[in-house]
Amino acid sequence: MKNTDNVIEIKNLWVGYDHEMVLQDINLSVKPTDFIGLIGPNGGGKTTLLKTILGLIQPKRGSIRIMGKPLKESRCQMGYVPQIVSMDRLFPIRVWEVVQMGMLGCRKPLRRISNAEKEVVWETLKRVDLSGKEYKAIGDLSVGQRQRVYIARALATNPEILLLDEPTANIDPQVAANIYQMLEEINHTISIIMVSHDMNAVSTYVKSIGCLNRKFYYHGTKEITHEMTQAMYNCPVDLIAHGIPHRVLAKHNNKGAGHD
16 A cells, blocks of 8 residues: 555545435545445445445535545546446457456546556456456356456556445355455455445455444444444344354344434
C-alpha cells in the first residue's frame, strides 16, 4: 500500500431515491488490507452502498473520500465486480478482451493498447489462475472461470480497493471456496469490501463483518453481535455459520430490544 491512512472514509452518509432514504447516517473507515464482509437483508442497501462508494449514485448528505481524495479523483483506484454480469454467451469476445475492458475508463480514449498494458492483462490473468485461457471465448468458460475473469477485469487498473457484490452467487460450493482463497491472496495488497449472503464464507474468510439494514452496524471484528442479528432478522439467532467449527455470535439473552 502507498500509505497507512484509511483507504475509504465515509462520514454521515445519507442516500435515497425520491423521498425514501435507503442509507441512513453511514460511517465507515476502511484501512489498508481490510477485508470486510457486508451482510444484511435484501433491500437493506448493500448494493446501493457499493455503487455510492463508486460514485455511481449521488448521496443526499455526507461525504466519501478515497485515499484521502474526492470520488471524482479516485475512481481508478477502485475495482468493482457487480452482482449480475449480463452476457450473451454466443458473443465472440475473448477472455483477454474482457479483462482489457477494465482499463477503458482509466486511459485515453481511442488509444491503442500498449505493450505495457498487454503485460498487465497477462499478469492479472495469472493472478486469478487463468493463464492459458487468454484467447478462449468467454462463453466457453465455466461459471467459476467467468467469475475469475470479471475479478481480473476489476483488477486491471491495479486498484487499491476491490468491491464485490455477491461474487459467488450461483456457483458450486467447492468452486466458490477456491475463489475465496484467491481473494485471501489478493487481500495481501488490496482492501476488499464484499457483499455476501454466504455466512460460511463470511465467517471464514473475511477479517471483519458489518451488517447493513439502512443503518450500519460495525465493530471492526468478525463477531456477529445481537445488534446485527436484530437488524437482519428482528429476532434472536443462536447460530448462523452452520458447519463452521467456531462460534461467530456473542452470547446474548432473548430479552434485548433492537438498537436504533
